[in-house]
Amino acid sequence: MSFSPSMKEFCGVFAIYNHPDAARLAYLGLYALQHRGQESAGIVSSDGDQVYRHVGLGLVADVFSNPRLFTGLKGHLAIGHNRYSTTGSNSIANAQPLAINYHGGALAMAHNGNLVNSRTLRSQLENSGSIFASSSDTEVILHLIAKSQQKTPEARLQEALLQVRGAYSLVCLTEDSIIAARDPNGFRPLCIGRKEKATLVASESCAFDLLEADYIRDVEPGEIIVINAAGMKSYKLPAAQKVTQCIFEFIYFSRPDSRIFGEYVDKTRRKLGRALAEERPCPTADIVISVPDSSNTAALGYAHESGIPYDMGLIRNHYIGRTFIHPSQDMREFNVRIKFNTVGGVLRGKRVVVVDDSIVRGNTLRKLTELIRNAGAAEVHLRISSPPIKYPCFFGMDFPKRRDLIAAYNTVEQVRESLHVDSLQYLSVEKMLSAVPVGRCGYCTCCFTGEYPVEIDEAYHKFLHEHSSPILELDFRS
Numbered sequence: 001m002s003f004s005p006s007m008k009e010f011c012g013v014f015a016i017y018n019h020p021d022a023a024r025l026a027y028l029g030l031y032a033l034q035h036r037g038q039e040s041a042g043i044v045s046s047d048g049d050q051v052y053r054h055v056g057l058g059l060v061a062d063v064f065s066n067p068r069l070f071t072g073l074k075g076h077l078a079i080g081h082n083r084y085s086t087t088g089s090n091s092i093a094n095a096q097p098l099a100i101n102y103h104g105g106a107l108a109m110a111h112n113g114n115l116v117n118s119r120t121l122r123s124q125l126e127n128s129g130s131i132f133a134s135s136s137d138t139e140v141i142l143h144l145i146a147k148s149q150q151k152t153p154e155a156r157l158q159e160a161l162l163q164v165r166g167a168y169s170l171v172c173l174t175e176d177s178i179i180a181a182r183d184p185n186g187f188r189p190l191c192i193g194r195k196e197k198a199t200l201v202a203s204e205s206c207a208f209d210l211l212e213a214d215y216i217r218d219v220e221p222g223e224i225i226v227i228n229a230a231g232m233k234s235y236k237l238p239a240a241q242k243v244t245q246c247i248f249e250f251i252y253f254s255r256p257d258s259r260i261f262g263e264y265v266d267k268t269r270r271k272l273g274r275a276l277a278e279e280r281p282c283p284t285a286d287i288v289i290s291v292p293d294s295s296n297t298a299a300l301g302y303a304h305e306s307g308i309p310y311d312m313g314l315i316r317n318h319y320i321g322r323t324f325i326h327p328s329q330d331m332r333e334f335n336v337r338i339k340f341n342t343v344g345g346v347l348r349g350k351r352v353v354v355v356d357d358s359i360v361r362g363n364t365l366r367k368l369t370e371l372i373r374n375a376g377a378a379e380v381h382l383r384i385s386s387p388p389i390k391y392p393c394f395f396g397m398d399f400p401k402r403r404d405l406i407a408a409y410n411t412v413e414q415v416r417e418s419l420h421v422d423s424l425q426y427l428s429v430e431k432m433l434s435a436v437p438v439g440r441c442g443y444c445t446c447c448f449t450g451e452y453p454v455e456i457d458e459a460y461h462k463f464l465h466e467h468s469s470p471i472l473e474l475d476f477r478s
């Protein structure tokens with residue numbers, strides 16, 4: 001998928017226990033997970049007595065540009081977070097890790113996912129006197145923990161998690177422990193690593209590679225892990241009816257060099273590309289190109305299976321600042337041109353298969369295919385390595401409303417016409433499922449099928465269609 005303002009990645013989490021330079025390693029871990037969220041970043045550390053926190057809006061390198069920060073972020077344990085807002089606005093109040101002081105001591109939390117009953121729980125908590133400092137659903141979990149009368153932090157977390165529904169891969173920090181938890185459906189990835197005597201937890205294993213740490217295993221769906229001086233203990237939440245890991249992590253979100261859900265993303269993405277070539281061939285094409293970067297691997301798989309040569313017809317500019325004002329459609333189209341350029345020598349006179357991983361609104365792809373035609377391509381054939389997206393995601397993926405999804409109310413032929421391409425074909429749900437790893441895993445496919453594995457609260461539906469708060473936070477950034 002090309003970058004589109006209509007679909008954004010969400011969050012990345014990282015934790016480390018038992019390293020003298022914990023905050024600095026958390027910084028590097030977050031750096032590797034930057035693709036999962038670029039709106040804010042933060043680290044909370046502890047030296048066993050005192051908890052230290054620094055969060056800010058922007059990229060990890062910007063938020064932690066002052067090396068003196070790491071002198072302040074003391075201690076041998078730390079957690080970190082990269083945020084893209086899916087629930088709650090992008091303000092400093094929502095930057096994570098959130099941290100509280102309550103009757104159980106200090107507690108910090110970083111969350112990847114989305115709770116689908118958070119509005120109901122929030123109302124109940126507010127009615128009983130709770131005051132919220134952010135509009136993030138993560139704070140709901142913190143309030144539930146603070147209300148718990150259980151004896152230990154992990155028991156309080158367990159009690160809180162029994163009340164929430166939806167997607168969460170969490171890391172928490174107390175003065176002396178790291179706690180990690182993954183929802184029983186296992187929507188979002190979370191894995192455990194080791195570097196010498198330190199234990200690490202991260203959204204994706206690419207964070208371990210940068211630190212030269214070893215991947216040990218995934219945090220299982222419904223598992224709570226406690227890491228402290230006593231070692232590592234595992235607890236279980238009641239199992240979900242079915243494990244429904246987000247299949248989009250393989251299609252688009254996760255880095256190709258990561259290992260998630262027990263498998264390498266690159267390997268699975270290539271299989272998706274090969275499956276696409278098998279199911280949706282384009283025998284008359286001269287070259288296969290990708291929409292960089294997320295579709296590169298699927299396009300390689302397509303080219304390999306079809307025998308059609310892979311070439312670089314589109315170049316992506318990686319150095320575009322995020323703060324780009326696009327008040328009109330024209331400017332949005334300019335955004336596409338500034339991010340992508342065509343390689344005329346590759347495309348001129350060629351019948352081109354363009355492999356992309358998904359189509360959301362279609363605006364970016366429409367502009368891209370126009371650029372490819374203008375560069376002299378004789379024919380443009382689109383092949384998509386996932387099925388048509390017809391339904392919104394409630395589990396952490398920031399799709400637009402259903403009416404803005406191009407495939408929701410249009411046939412494939414209508415989408416093809418709208419994108420002005422010679423042919424358009426998607427991978428089927430069945431073929432997609434045949435390309436992802438099986439074993440104990442099940443997958444969420446509800447943005448394609450509309451079959452939601454978790455009941456969504458009416459209050460949450462309503463919230464998504466309304467302003468989240470009567471207070472409009474103004475954020476003036478240079």
Ligand code: SF4
Nearest residue numbers: 246248393397444447
């Ligand atoms: S709806 Fe789609 S993006 Fe959301 S969790 Fe399910 S598969 Fe992933």
